[in-house]
Amino acid sequence: MRIYKVLGLMSGTSLDGLDIAYCHIWEENGKWNFSIKETAEIDYSDEMREYLKNAIHLSEQDHEKLHKDYGIWLGQQSKLFIDELGEEVDFIASHGHTSHHRPEDGVTFQLGDGQLLANTSGMQVVCDFRTKDVSLNGQGAPLVPIGDKLLFHEYDFCLNLGGISNISFDKKGERIAYDIGMANMPLNYITHEMGLAYDENGKLARSGKLDHSLLLKLNNQKYYSLPYPKSTGYEWFTSEIVPLIEASKISNEDLLHTFIHHNCEQIAFAALKYKNNSKSNSKLLATGGGALNQFFMDTLQDKLGSSIEVVVPNKTLIAYKEALVFALMGILRLEGKTNVLKSVTGATFDSCSGKVFFPEEN
Structure with a gap:
């Protein structure tokens, strides 16, 4: 029985801040179990909150800059958390922050560049859990x-x-x-x-x-x-x-x-x-x-x-259930199992969604 040790990252539409949950998750006798070991809520600065809140109105160039800046910031926060934790972490599963969500137009975007998150944190990353479902004519939500x-x-x-x-x-x-x-x-x-x-x-x-x-x-x-x-x-x-x-x-x-x-x-x-x-x-x-x-x-x-x-x-x-679920979704993605349900999103079929990034060597 393998116990996965995962960092789940979640930022919601309420813009309260970044939720980080260090979770142990394992499958036993066909049932999934979990334990939330450590958590942190990182408040957004007023500047960051406004930046994210107004992301929908940014030009393509400025939006891309925010995507990269936010990915680096997520990596920095994850690294600080992991260093203080002092425990083994297998990978990071990041929801990112939704800036655009118009599935009827085939559009969804989660801020937080996965490659830069991996590079900055030094960890394997699974992120971008919505895009594939939207490409399959699904709503890309809800994922939980x-x-x-x-x-x-x-x-x-x-x-x-x-x-x-x-x-x-x-x-x-x-x-x-x-x-x-x-x-x-x-x-x-x-x-x-x-x-x-x-x-x-x-x-x-x-x-x-x-x-x-x-x-x-x-x-x-x-x-x-x-x-x-x-x-x-x-x-x-x-x-x-x-x-x-x-x-x-x-x-x-x-x-x-x-x-x-x-x-x-x-x-x-x-x-x-x-x-x-x-x-x-x-x-x-x-x-x-x-x-x-x-x-x-x-x-x-x-x-x-x-x-x-x-x-x-x-x-x-109450506070970290979504971060926990994204940690689980990351595990399912790495195991090649369904993590987005067509019965929920209306997609053509169930999918194993999420993109995987490894830290690039300098």
Whole structure:
């Protein structure tokens, strides 16, 4: 039995920072197991956050420069982490940071040049997990459901609340997953306007009131009526949602309160629609930054009612589940096994995705 020792790197749409998880992952008796040994969250500087946030608007030349600069930065952060860790690491699996995601146009791009990441860290790297699926007419997202299926199969639903909310579950033996809509993206946008990094435990949101007019406009967004497989991202948020925030005359507290109710209504609608009605006690695993927001979790449980229990795991798993799953995806890529599911992305077929880079010798 081989125990893989992998560094998983994740940067999400919420732009909180870089998540690093040092994981031990192994397969035993046909089941995958894991242990998250050490973690780190590297905050982005204001300059880096703005650089990444505005990457979509950069010229081709400037975008390529950011791709290389960010790859070097990822390598530097990985090397610092590994040196301090003092443990053996087999390879790095990096999600990168998504700058463009328009699968309907055959476009997706993850910043963080894999070769420069390998050169700077001195480690083998597996990265760029989305491109192949998009080339197979898939959405290239969400990718985490392979980890839900292999590592968290005891839960009926796995919900991730990063910038975007996505859900995965089994339906007639196939894994289904898609981006429901928003999670932290609008909340962070509003708190940043207030000069705050985030709304701790949702205290500000809890103090607000529901604005029914805004809630109706949000719930009527065209994206929600699209069939899965589907995925969304920052482009949708900036074009469709930011104008609603900017046009609103209500307080920031009321905005936060209304967005959480909206998010939870959409999540509950998705989960209850696909609940196995023959099972009375379904469980939903909630991870990602939104799971740390108590008002978000209380509101979600309220919308779901008693038929689906929201399970919030320990803080390490909440924060680093995605980094863990990319570590697993890297292993599957090196073993030549499926790591992206067509039932999730709508691609022509399942694929073994990701590009492999080795450090170049000087």
